Amino acid sequence: MVKPAMKIAITGATGLLGQELAKHFQRRTDTDVIPLTHADLDITVPDAARAVIRDIQPDALINCAVIISVDACERDPKRAYAVNRDGAEFLMEALAGLPHPATFVEISSSEVFGGWEDGEFNIEGYREDDERHPISVYQKSKAEAEDLVKDFATKHPGKFQRWFIVRAAWLYGEGRPTFVEQFVELLQKREEITAAADQWRSPTWTRDFTEGFDALLNGAYSNGVYHIVNEVKPGEATVMDVVEEIRAYLRVASEEVKLNLVSRKDFFKTPRAPSNVLLNTKLPKLRPWREALGEYLHLRYPRERTR
Numbered sequence: 001m002v003k004p005a006m007k008i009a010i011t012g013a014t015g016l017l018g019q020e021l022a023k024h025f026q027r028r029t030d031t032d033v034i035p036l037t038h039a040d041l042d043i044t045v046p047d048a049a050r051a052v053i054r055d056i057q058p059d060a061l062i063n064c065a066v067i068i069s070v071d072a073c074e075r076d077p078k079r080a081y082a083v084n085r086d087g088a089e090f091l092m093e094a095l096a097g098l099p100h101p102a103t104f105v106e107i108s109s110s111e112v113f114g115g116w117e118d119g120e121f122n123i124e125g126y127r128e129d130d131e132r133h134p135i136s137v138y139q140k141s142k143a144e145a146e147d148l149v150k151d152f153a154t155k156h157p158g159k160f161q162r163w164f165i166v167r168a169a170w171l172y173g174e175g176r177p178t179f180v181e182q183f184v185e186l187l188q189k190r191e192e193i194t195a196a197a198d199q200w201r202s203p204t205w206t207r208d209f210t211e212g213f214d215a216l217l218n219g220a221y222s223n224g225v226y227h228i229v230n231e232v233k234p235g236e237a238t239v240m241d242v243v244e245e246i247r248a249y250l251r252v253a254s255e256e257v258k259l260n261l262v263s264r265k266d267f268f269k270t271p272r273a274p275s276n277v278l279l280n281t282k283l284p285k286l287r288p289w290r291e292a293l294g295e296y297l298h299l300r301y302p303r304e305r306t307r
Helices: 016-027 046-056 070-075 077-096 137-155 179-188 206-217 239-250 289-300
Strands: 006-011 031-036 060-063 102-109 160-168 170-172 193-196 203-205 224-227 259-262
Touching: 006 016, 006 046, 016 031, 016 170, 016 206, 046 077, 060 077, 070 077, 070 137, 077 102, 077 137, 077 160, 102 137, 137 160, 160 206, 170 179, 170 206, 179 193, 179 239, 179 289, 193 239, 203 206, 203 289, 239 259, 239 289
Parallel strands: 006 031, 006 060, 060 102, 102 160, 160 224, 170 203, 193 259
Antiparallel strands: none
16 A cells, blocks of 8 residues: 655745755655745734645645844844744644644744853854853744744644754755855955854755755654754854855965955844854764855856856
């Protein structure tokens, strides 16, 4: 007897990660993917969430819907909390109303660890259960969404097959231009690059993220918080490390580009987490960030086009 395909609904399906997840699972023959855009479902409207989820009857729901702009969240905190926090609750309520228990996944962010002043953050990275110090509206909205998911699932045992909170970090990929494309353009034009000197990152290719996510969704993992990132060595992967990696790939001489390093406090209008390095202690490790970035650059900017 052929096992029926797993029906996976993905909110925020036009976003960078939503697109990659949809593509990944559409390639599998044992999954049926329903990508949901904002036009298909406004997750801030409870009745809409119930109606759409009831109609789809998914086996798994991945919530990628988010307002990711830190500055936009500060300008309109009401909207930020509605999408980034309350939407997760409405989706869980809708999923809990189905006749069969399904899996819920909330895509969260490394930004929840927050911190801003020296001594409040860890450049060597955060484990899944480390203490969070959210400061900005974006950070608080995502941290509160995590708490909401844990609390809702605990109060409704048996309503979910499984539930996961999956934190992502500094994502890049084919879905839209990201920091990689921005740095490539500046380097190719030999324009000055200004970046924060005191910021440590976990650059992660969305294609690698989806492979790690697939292992989680289809594995025998227990409910809880997970980190999916390309591996970073302690103290490595500053913004300038990433710029240097791209510069070397493009074969742009260092003397051809002016690099202007400034303090994060001078660079950002709204506080950003000085370190968004995530440590994955629960899942199979993804490959190192340099290897992943090198392959991505090769696909996007073949050597013959960069000479």
